[in-house]
Amino acid sequence: xxxxxxxxxxxxxxxxxxxxxxxxxxxxxxxxxxxxxxxxxxxxxxxxxxxxxxxxxxxxxxxxxxxxxxxxxxxxxxxx
Numbered sequence: 440x441x442x443x444x445x446x447x448x449x450x451x452x453x454x455x456x457x458x459x460x461x462x463x464x465x466x467x468x469x470x471x472x473x474x475x476x477x478x479x480x481x482x483x484x485x486x487x488x489x490x491x492x493x494x495x496x497x498x499x500x501x502x503x504x505x506x507x508x509x510x511x512x513x514x515x516x517x518x519x
Contacts, residue, residue: 464509472487
């Protein structure tokens with residue numbers, strides 16, 4: 440199992456938000472792979488862990504987790 444991490448840069452609706460609030464909101468909405476959030480206000484880099492070799496599926500899951508927690512969130516610059 441290779442695994443790794445994915446970072447999504449997003450603009451969140453509402454706010455301002457703090458990093459701990461962002462991580463907790465994603466976990467409450469079912470995002471079990473979220474690790475950290477860095478940023479302030481509405482702009483965040485959110486890190487998700489994944490296992491296995493399917494980075495595309497992991498990225499899709501991360502996008503869905505952000506969307507479930509923050510409907511209307513916008514991907515700022517893609518996955519790193």
